[in-house]
Amino acid sequence: MSAATIVTLPDQSTARIPRMNFLTKENGLLSWLLTGDHKRIATLYLISITFFFFIGGSLAALIRMELLTPQTDLMAADTYNKVFSMHGLIMVFFFLVPSVPATLGNFLMPMMVGAKDLALPKINLLSWYLYIIAGGLMIYTMAAGGVDTGWTFTTPLSTHYLNTNVVPAVLAVFIAGFSSIFTGLNFIVTIHKMRCPGMTWFRLPLFVWSNYAASILMVLGTPVLAITLVLVALEHLAHIGVFDPTYGGDPLLFQHLFWFYSHPAVYIMILPGFGVISEVVSTFSRKRVFGYTAVAFSSVAIAVFGFFVWAHHMFIMGISNYAALVFSLLTMLVAVPSAIKIFNWAFTLYKGSITFETPMLYSIGFMGLFTIGGMTGVFLGSTGTDIHLTETYFVVAHFHFVMVGGMLMAFLSGIHFWWPKWTGRMYPEKISQFAAVTTYIGFNLTFFPQFILGMLGMPRRYAAYPPEFQVLNVFSTAGATVLGVGYLLPVLYLTWSLKYGAIAGNNPWQATGLEWQTQSPPLTENFPETPIMDHEAYDYEWLERQQAREVASVG
């Protein structure tokens, strides 16, 4: 890595973590469990979603181990079905959906708009409790034997057969959905109503814009999933309903309603990640994000288009050819705002003073992997190629490139980027750079072979496969091992850094956001006094002037 760095830390011999901050304000378990402080709730969320990430990750490890050999030797086929279903459910609803919004978003949103807290602190806490209740139910489901319907609860599989725990799983997702609705609702209200003086819409950091777009999707999409799952549960219990063909229902109706949420859910997962990348790319190339307005509006455009493309998940399910045509066309439209973002980040890098600290490494990884994930999405959105590729490992690779290569990279980038703000201490740089590179290599080794497997026709969701696919599967499993190391490392060194990391000071990255202008870790009410936004977002010259003035006044 380049030796150049923008990190400026205070003199370590004299620097201290501020005595008064949101972590030290009150002590005791109750002060955490009854807190209204968005930063503490974010911390609670961070711990919880890390827990669920590692449960989901262990399940992924089991899947990869089973797929090491063509036979079903590690577990029986029905166990395998349960393992990948639980992996999907936990990763989607308990990690990806809340990942950036509920942790980084909760932590940063009020600070970025210059407010003391989110608009509805109690609703925010309620959202965490709902998450925990839902998580508990999901753990119960797993302990009781799991579900084997896939994370999509495909009917009639989920309504017709009584041997799995569909009802607790559905209930868990239902409750988790309301947790996410409340987070989204809180963000929208905060962004509309809690901005500090001078903070106009086009001075908001892009992180706020993309979370705003994701919040709209959460608020409008999630309830449709909720009512669909209620109907599934009722159908499962009463043996009559609208989804199961044996009762006269229509499984495609379920698919319509389910994907009406679950396609926008993909954007719920990825949009906040876009926000992180915008912040990080700008900070580490010392330039205003190229085409700020375009990037801001492309988030909203993705949110709006995202609602009208859902049937591209259903091309082979027997929907009408005419509808498939329309949905395919609309799907292509979503590629446009996504590409706008990628191009704008690339132009931000162009002629910037780029440094390669860990958050930047993750972000660059994101840009590469997300581009591949997005482009393969175009293949899948075309009705013709979709018929060949869907329900194969090509799809698995595609959404893992977007979700893991994209979202998880962005999440880790953001965690590293704001870690000094959150804890007041730096993470160790060298080992974290190593972790970022390991993740990148491990990820490509795991999922790239799956594109080829899918092209060759290996179907997803089977425990066994023909022996000629083994070589690529061995690559994939080997890559998963590397990836596992890449994910374990941050947990270790970030925990280590809580006590031994270097004192970060207010603004180790020389970043421009309002959150960097206050102490680290911040006060409970974020700012000593209500800030006034008197400059554009990402104005590095403003920052220099500000620092020059401080030096002058101190001198």
Place this chain on the structure above:
Amino acid sequence: MTTEAEAHATEHHIVSPKLYLGIFAALLVLTATTVAASYVDLYVFNVVVALAIAVLKASLVVLFFMHVKYSPKLTKLTVISGLFIFLGLLSMTLADYMSRAWGRW
């Protein structure tokens, strides 16, 4: 404290009880109308009339009881976006069902 609260209260348009009473009467009349209309055989238009009256009633409730008529643009936008997305769900789903078998229903 009181002055601030008062200033705050006057910011909001307070709908007069008379208007509320008028809306209430209109809603009852419309309910009677929709029930009466259902007793007349209007062929396909029974559905149209019933839904039109329901939309009218709902609009009255939203505009006056829920004060949207006097609310900021943001509130109006929120209501409209809800309707827009709901109609999106409905129409795009129907687009599939209807074109699956042109003319059969």
Place this chain on the structure above:
Amino acid sequence: MSDSTTVANGEMADAPDARVETHAAHPPYQRHHFESVAQQFDATNFAMWLFLLTEIMFFGGLFTAYLIMRNWYYPAFVEGSHHLSIFWGTSNTAVLITSSFTMAMGVWCAQMRRKGGLVLCLSLTLFLGFVFLCIKGIEWHGEWVDQHVPGLRFTDVDFLHPSMDAEVYKEYQDAPLAPGMAQKTEQYFFLYFAMTGMHALHMVVGISILIFMLFRAIQGAYTEGHFTYVENFGLYWHFVDIIWIFLFPLLYLVSRHAK
């Protein structure tokens, strides 16, 4: 949404001095993270609207399912709906509209700081809410007696031999349905129970909050210039009313003359 009078005193106590001063200038119902009462009102009001937005989509899924299924099994849905009582449905609509009116008046009383009026309006709303649920209960009981409860107690004999239910037959002269279609009336009643059940659940939630609000109103909580809570609850109550305004024609009325 959040109860504004419970400003955390502990948090105020150890805030830096400068903050204490500004806190002291706040009315007691202003929560500490808002800059002004107006901001607090705007924020919570907007939040309530967003919540109602999610509710639109929540019921939207049900309405979509109803639309598709009604078109698929049109004769079954028509004859199924003939077994609902238009009398009770209309009464319930009137009850709910009246409760919406009393709720709106309650908001007006809170705005005008009339404590007695507010308590009266809330009590009336609460009472009418109970009446609605009772009537709904009577209807559901009727369906139980007629064996029209899908999954629990259902038979399609009324649709295979419509003349067996003399009262309904006298009014509609329904033709017997083919066995396959008669079975599909269970779909109609499934959606009927899902929709009215979800609506009733919202009523129960509303009534619980109303009881809480009534106690607070008697203590004079909402008539000191801070009516946000009443206003926002009113929005919720009217929304539940609107859902019924659509459920009523769709479930009871539109199929009266359809064959």
